[in-house]
Amino acid sequence: MRKILASALLLTAVLSASASHALDASRTPVVVTPLASRTETASGQPITLPQKNVQVLVSSFEIAPGATLPVHKHEFPRYAYVQGGTLQVTNVETGRGNTYKSGDFIVEMIGQWHQATNVGADPVKLLVIDQVEEGTQNTLLRQ
Incomplete structure (x- = not known):
């Protein structure tokens, strides 16, 4: 249960951060687009x-x-x-x-x-x- 809650909180934090601060696309092949x-x-x-x-x-x-x-x-x-x-x-x-x-x-x-x-x-x-x-x-x- 704690793993699910921790994962949900981490996902929320990543999605709420601006794309430029969440991940550096030049070093990581991930693009975060806030929805x-x-x-x-x-x-x-x-x-x-x-x-x-x-x-x-x-x-x-x-x-x-x-x-x-x-x-x-x-x-x-x-x-x-x-x-x-x-x-x-x-x-x-x-x-x-x-x-x-x-x-x-x-x-x-x-x-x-x-x-x-x-x-x-x-x-x-x-x-x-x-x-x-x-x-x-x-x-x-x-x-």
Whole structure:
């Protein structure tokens, strides 16, 4: 567990550093391109981490064209990188939504009911990272 957390923290540090400071491409055959830097969720909340033992969960999602996920919320931070497709995420409490496409990075809202729909012709492919209190789930479905 500590190795996973340490790896995640190292990756975060490398991605948040500027490309010129992270690695010298003239000596190392690696190019780092920062993709995102956020301090707030999609709905403007500050990002806060779990206060107990943190567990990092990594998943891939594939959402078929036209499919809509059930209304749900997350109690802990969830990040998603859109690898393909077009996804519309709507906060059902406020009616406000955002549309994300391939290459976008999402910091999902915390504790707010929302819903996502694949609004494109291709499957939506997501790489999803959750930071939860160890042993807990991060998605609650609205009953």
